[in-house]
Amino acid sequence: MALVAAVAAAPPHTCTAADGTAAPSQRGAWQGEFFAGIPRIQFEGPDSTNPLAFRYYNASEEILGKPMREWLRFSLAFWHTMRADGSDMFGSPTQRRPWEADAAEVGELEVAFRRMRAFFELLDKLGVDYWCFHDRDIAPEGASLAETNARLEQVVALAQELQAASGKRVLWGTAQLFKHPRYLHGAATSPNATVFAYAAAQVKKAMEVTKKLNGQGYVFWGGREGYSTLLNTDLALEQANLARFLRMAAAYKRRLKFRGQLLLEPKPQEPTKHQYDFDAATAIAFLLKNGLDKDFKLNIECNHATLAGHSCQHELETAAAYGALGSLDANTGDPQTGWDTDQFMTDERETTLLWWTLLHHGGIAPGGLNFDAKLRRESTDLKDIFYAHISGMDAMARGLRNAARLVQDGVLDGMRRQRYSSWSNSQLGRAITAGKLGFEELEKLALAEPDPWDTGLPSGSAELSEIVLSRYVR
Amino acid sequence: MALVAAVAAAPPHTCTAADGTAAPSQRGAWQGEFFAGIPRIQFEGPDSTNPLAFRYYNASEEILGKPMREWLRFSLAFWHTMRADGSDMFGSPTQRRPWEADAAEVGELEVAFRRMRAFFELLDKLGVDYWCFHDRDIAPEGASLAETNARLEQVVALAQELQAASGKRVLWGTAQLFKHPRYLHGAATSPNATVFAYAAAQVKKAMEVTKKLNGQGYVFWGGREGYSTLLNTDLALEQANLARFLRMAAAYKRRLKFRGQLLLEPKPQEPTKHQYDFDAATAIAFLLKNGLDKDFKLNIECNHATLAGHSCQHELETAAAYGALGSLDANTGDPQTGWDTDQFMTDERETTLLWWTLLHHGGIAPGGLNFDAKLRRESTDLKDIFYAHISGMDAMARGLRNAARLVQDGVLDGMRRQRYSSWSNSQLGRAITAGKLGFEELEKLALAEPDPWDTGLPSGSAELSEIVLSRYVR
Amino acid sequence: MALVAAVAAAPPHTCTAADGTAAPSQRGAWQGEFFAGIPRIQFEGPDSTNPLAFRYYNASEEILGKPMREWLRFSLAFWHTMRADGSDMFGSPTQRRPWEADAAEVGELEVAFRRMRAFFELLDKLGVDYWCFHDRDIAPEGASLAETNARLEQVVALAQELQAASGKRVLWGTAQLFKHPRYLHGAATSPNATVFAYAAAQVKKAMEVTKKLNGQGYVFWGGREGYSTLLNTDLALEQANLARFLRMAAAYKRRLKFRGQLLLEPKPQEPTKHQYDFDAATAIAFLLKNGLDKDFKLNIECNHATLAGHSCQHELETAAAYGALGSLDANTGDPQTGWDTDQFMTDERETTLLWWTLLHHGGIAPGGLNFDAKLRRESTDLKDIFYAHISGMDAMARGLRNAARLVQDGVLDGMRRQRYSSWSNSQLGRAITAGKLGFEELEKLALAEPDPWDTGLPSGSAELSEIVLSRYVR
């Protein structure tokens, strides 16, 4: 906040050096605060009716022996928060950000600097420690890849300054390999080898700047790595190329000595008709097949989970069962729409379930909860950015609180453990688990024993479990 | 047919031996033909208006150097063909099969024998070479597992006789591990170890009888291997148990010297909310993770593909890309319903696409095309069984013919090959494929070369591809 | 409860009269309580951890000036509660009800009596005032329609007794026109006129017994009134026949002097591929077109709403906007399954939204909240029936409490009212609403005024609304 306050006091016009570039600390300076009049958001407790306060998120409060901020590891997504303009497939932009109004005059690079400053003001005011970005969202493309890289470096330099002053860090970075038309047929899966090379260059640079920004991870989301129709697609070749690309990425990561986690982000479709990382299990099959499972984990997104026909909790459980749980894009979709609405998750029941699962797996670190979520097109106030994130943070904090009580009391876990007790307690269960029995021994046993249906199988108690859960959703 | 004709001439009452069992060759004998008045179905060519004739399927006609019967390897599914009774979740049975009318009098085992005879009459009249079965559909359960096994052996003995006389073979067998209430919580994934043992005993026997019947494969469809709610489910434990079960199956297969292919059949859900073998990729992840990929391939079902959000062709391509293409359940669903309708696939465009893919992978053998399809509840004539299968066989034969022309002419394949030509023809493509380049080399190249978007990327030509395809859908 | 207690003291064997029928008050008597050991469920408050207690439902507590029981008007569905046996499309029954164990011995009519007694014990122990039924679920069919009617009368006579003793009432009755194979092609929409007549006779009788049981309504759910394929369907003729049938029903209702509300229950599909009463709007189109809108309202079911691609709240709002809001089947589906799972609704957020809507329309009376919900197949304890209903009742009570606070505080309603204020407050809005303006006047105005986008349109504030809502979901 200190930095932002200092900036706010700076003169509203930027100081331009002789070479046409602003001195770093002046770049993107703006007329006072970007979100003037909005204070740093404070915890006021569940009964607060102040929409600009947290009711559940109390960063320093300990839950199960750790401060909430360390469990929750919130992250803002630069692309949605700063770049979503309210447009959709049928509509023009609706968001009018004051710091973009004179873009034609000050230039798009200066606007990029302003956005970065505004973003850090947001991080500060919301008390969020991490952020995520696409290379092309933070800095505009230039006339050549070299110029584009140079621009990216400039914006990253500012971000480094702002990070140094604020202690914020990057949760993960990524390269935007889907928006530019050169990637229309795919990036790593393009039928054109030069496009593959171009994508490699872009990812290389994005990994480098992610490292510079102390990124905890680096994500691959293959928005164009899929197909529009199988009629013109060599699926096996495309997947082999994708594997080649990721192997190069893993190799370069080692060479770069970048210690962040590499992550794949599954999504079933959209923009393409089918994306190769359809869901967690599909991504895992790909990693296992190509010997990449040691190098990559998964970044699960809740809205992608439901588009793939799964609950988000299912995707987390699946990733965890394969040792591939990496990070979480904390958003949600509309249950009746067939595309990615990237809404903020506000449902306390769902966040309770997610955290029940996460707590069983030790939390999400070194990943985090990234708000890959955007305002609705109709939400056109600057304040809406705050409402949305407060709502999302509080819902997650509420879920964490609920889940912690659920785990501490142990009722639901106890019921579940009891349900499987024959595997740990019975001689038969232990012998099977130990690998001592085969079909022949088991057949003998089955022929000798009464039918388990006749001796009684306990109820699954799903409805009782729901009652227990409902006690904890508060 | 010889056998059936002989049987038809036999007296309508069965000959019961002193021990209450009929002499094998009399078991299930019936009053003449089961499908009286329906002749053996003949090929009459595309212009035939006889609904009891084939218009496209001409068993011995050569397509791409092989008789159609060897490409198509049709199989009837005993369960749907003989046991589907027209009931649904909201309705009682509608099918009245004459040979079941006096079941109370003659006993359910005798009815089971009749069904097997009727089934072989069908195989003969339809000219289908293979069949598939669940253990419990061909023979009724007894009071104990031992008695159930004995009954199964009796029915299998009759089937062996009928096979010997007709040359028919089993495409694959399987165990019904979903209908009996003992499996309500799962079979291999039951929370109860005794149920696991019981399931093992059942699969062991089913594998044995499949071997006896010269089965080309053995299928695992995990209708109850999934969950109804995650609240009471230990997903990781259940999946570990499923892996244990399948490892035992693979070990027993070797011990039994059964040479058929083991297969997993993916389905996303139904009856459970989530099934562990959700789709091809999910099943492959599971096999790879558990070291089972050498022992198992996949039995893809088209209706399951669409329920999982994929086209059937996609599932075939995916299985093939992982070397796991095993067999195909040739059916389809209604595009607007969210459950398995198991209809006969009648769409010539879709069968053309499926065969286009299959021909690229050398066909489906040693698997086959199993009609896992049922009459609609309202189709209550015996003749409907014929119409349905003729329709399904003809649609597949039509697809094979179309796809063969498509492959022979090579237009679509040529367009596709051309699209990826930079990977085989350009120096860059070959160097990447050969693993000679990394991110650093590619970055240098990208910085030096013009943006591929500026130099022009060819159209994906999806619409032109559709025109080409349409020429072959006839 | 008095009656049930008396019955409990009666001898366990029934007293059979000379004519083979038991004296009414003995019919269905059982060995003490059906649900022995389960007490009448009491309200214990939110902190109770007793799963056999209510935490939110306190029948006599006043909410917005009315006791909770009068708002909620809970009803048990006889079919699910007493007849759901745990079977599904892939599995045999799993429910073993002790009072059905000796059915072969005592006869199915006696079992029907027992079920009715058990059901009233449930109504009593759960403190539920209403119930719903299909004719064929409460009484078994006989060899002829006349005999079937006679059996129905006998069971209804017992129900009348039990109602008289307990004060319980029927919320609505209905005829089961989907299970028997005679209805395989439809009932009112059957291609066969005799089936239409048969259905008419069945509905006539069902309306009569509903009247006898003081039914508040009578429901038509057209499970077979739809099609499996358009290839064999005359959609216009079928819909015309459905209209004829419903006109006859309305006429007979008047003649019978039955004062209950006639209701259509929309469902998009299942068992058929398409059902004519797809959703609320479709049913309304049909009623309006056929002049039936004065005679019929809608019974909205939440699981049917989501299958049709709507939220349940949407269907309630739609019905209300057309003046057709009749009653509610309080259940839910699994968000990832494409068929009717008929689960108990346990989500406090959703029940809050439903009650927010219902309170705006004055509640649901004379309809009610019918638990058209069933235990999961794996829930095989008798106690599960209680857990499930307690869970469902408490979730609805919790929603009512939340919604009442929401309405009383008025924050969300105030925001919404403010959003539309130009329609009530501005001269232009009032003139349009009053019908004083046409396109020509409006064009003049639009040409004269600045573009409303330039003068500022307020945010839709969806995220702020979600924050407000979240304060009330407790």
Next chain:
Amino acid sequence: MALVAAVAAAPPHTCTAADGTAAPSQRGAWQGEFFAGIPRIQFEGPDSTNPLAFRYYNASEEILGKPMREWLRFSLAFWHTMRADGSDMFGSPTQRRPWEADAAEVGELEVAFRRMRAFFELLDKLGVDYWCFHDRDIAPEGASLAETNARLEQVVALAQELQAASGKRVLWGTAQLFKHPRYLHGAATSPNATVFAYAAAQVKKAMEVTKKLNGQGYVFWGGREGYSTLLNTDLALEQANLARFLRMAAAYKRRLKFRGQLLLEPKPQEPTKHQYDFDAATAIAFLLKNGLDKDFKLNIECNHATLAGHSCQHELETAAAYGALGSLDANTGDPQTGWDTDQFMTDERETTLLWWTLLHHGGIAPGGLNFDAKLRRESTDLKDIFYAHISGMDAMARGLRNAARLVQDGVLDGMRRQRYSSWSNSQLGRAITAGKLGFEELEKLALAEPDPWDTGLPSGSAELSEIVLSRYVR
């Protein structure tokens, strides 16, 4: 064609008058043909392998007594054909149209003129007689509504010229009430009365220019007439306002003496979460309720049908059953995607079914088949526009040919008629149809007659119907 040829010979630079406007006949003139090298598309018959020829569409060939062009009434959609730029929610434009390259230099109005000329060249070369447009797609907005209207008039003047020279006509026009941010909360359903007025002015003008262009109809598609969340929505008020708006439109149509048909176009969702004209039945309910059913019919779109959970044929049948079948947007979606992909319909089976239905209702006139379909993002050749439309036109022509044979032979119709024969042939059926019977008479009959299930109900013969259909899909 004459005009376009003349234009082609004109100098490549436009002739600008002193007032800055070009003389009409020079506006948009271009350097020769827009689609140089592509000839007028000719019919070459089914065996042609020329992708720039028709294989099924032979405009003047008589089918069932009418030339194909009169049945098919093809229309090009200006928006997709000329304005779709290949962008999607995740990607920038991919289409580079040469006539737009110097837009910055020549001005957007001149580009609009060029587009109109290019479009008429397309109409000519494809042999399409009709076109459809949104106001804002043919002419760019100006600084004020007045200026926008003036620009629109200029473009319309050119279109009138081009129409006069070519004989082409508008199938329907419409106003774009969804793209501009002023409509972010709705147009006719905006919470803001001034926006309503603005929309009214826009529609008034769009109706006027549609009349000028001899439009056969005028369409209302309510892309923003719906909601994003019910939390901030007054559904009843919004629907009442929509009705007011449409009543004004109908009144102005009469005043304008515009003889075209007014049409609503249903779509379930996208861009909004829910659109009020969800599907055909929903739109009809709305029209009936508000007394608008005499003034409006429906424009059914196939991709919208499937998004709403229906087959396109179902929507046509539904519209027809209500006397509301107006026109058809001939496109299709991907069966596995949950958004509007607006692909060209290429499936000969589906077009056969659509035309089977349309022929039963006398065809689609005065509506037509509008290609509301776009190239895939990856289809970046100018030729792709031709391939796509040829593919779509041929698929429809093929369907018409197939359906005509289906109707002429009468087999399928005969089967269907026979299925319902008891309604026309039996005394009972006729008496019911004549309204002579009520529940009491029908009960007597049902009690006297045997159960229709016992006397036999014929099979629905769905599979046989599918065989018959397959004979005609060629």
